[in-house]
Amino acid sequence: MTIDLDGLALPGPTITAVTAPFWQAAALGKLIIQRCGDCRSYVFYPRALCPRCWSSRLGWVEASGRGTLKSYSRIHKPGHPAWEPAAPYIVGLVELEESPTMLSFIHAAENIAIGDCLELSPTRFGGRTLPAFRKTTD
């Protein structure tokens, strides 16, 4: 399937001051997440305080980009009409190697299954680069 995802007019992220570094890194093809300077937890999505210990000493670290597919769905009827030309496409829950889970776009592959190893695959969607994932190729 060769849908021009970059050419679609899609709703982009609603960036805030706290989350801006994440999206700046995403634009460069990198995945960064927060890490608590006190309890050392990794945090995703970005917050003003650590959801575990409420410390505000949150720093940014680059994630390995490796993860595991926790669940997925092939979307035939998108909730947002702008995505209709891309349907069916796959959305999945990616458990990052660092432990937080993020939702992302998963590039279609043969025999996709829960438990699959995934890797970061920065992809252009509607004029911006987002941290999508694909099955790891070894």
Next chain:
Amino acid sequence: MRSLRRKAAIAGIGELKPQRRTSGRTTLDMIAEVSRLAVMDAGLEPGAIDGLLVGPQVGETPQHVPATVAEYLGLKPTMANVVDLGGASGAGMVWRAAAAVAAGMCEAVLCVLANTREDVPARSTNRNPIREFDVPFGASGANVSYALLMQAHMAIYGSTAEDFARIAVWARANAQVNPDAIFHGRPATLDDVLASPMIASPLHLLEIVMPVAGGDALVIVSADRAKSLRGQPVYVLGGGEKVTHRAVSQAPSLTSGPLKPAMARALDQAGLPAAEMDLLSLYDCYTIMVATTIEDLGLCAPGQFGQWVRDHDLGFTGDRPVNTHGGQLGFGQPDLAGGMTHIVEAVRQLRGSAHGRQIRNPRYALATGNGATMSEATALVLGAA
């Protein structure tokens, strides 16, 4: 007259220095900052907070505000509400918090109100995290979240499309004895469900509620007052609530939900086991929701709902009546009132006024509610007079 007198105390306070303008802040940031002050002042750990009262967040989070705030703060409260009383919200929060503590619903309630004054107004009127981190990847709406939950259940436990479809078939079957149901006169077979369009795999169209217009209402009075009224009362025997997250990516589990502790608390307050419930009025936005609830209620082992459904008759004359009004899958989902239809039906059954579908001499009913991504849960045990 019962009162709140000395039932609860204010143990911590927090306050931010007023600013004419904020820059680059969100309401969630401000809530986090002031909450920390109050919880530290109380000498509590964040994890000790099990109640949460918040105000509306106009322009940032249109719905699911308590779950959004709880998720942001890493809280998992057993009582969560929006108090929307304008300048009276603060005091309104305090007595509600005290009442919840006095009722044993929670022990430590965070009451928090905060706002920003940004120079540049937000570009979007909806700036909560789910809008920022789910929607850009093609995940809009509830279907995706429940499809992810269902797929996980199938992968982990080997449950099948037929197992889930059978729940929708039962809902349609029960709707045939409720003339008000949107699908009255339109039963569905297993094949109908499985042949209906795939919306978000593995969810078929007929496993998803039909949105309808409608409404439900209830009046609650004291038990004393109930005795003097002409209607036959149905008593509240127990209640439970639990909120664990907002976005499906933040779910502590994909195969068990917050209804598990909420139902356990409601049954514990009632002093009754699940087996004593004559009606299970289970929130059913999707078939996966009923499946998980059956398992979380302990009616069968985790992963075994499919066999349980095959082993039981869920109709009003059956051994295990479930959603005798058709559930929302058969009755229709009048938006937020959809969850109340399960309570209204339970009251009808316990009053003996469920004409044409009356369970024989029911004494107890369990009614559940569910919100967002299997993340906001409420449970009630109701008893006949």
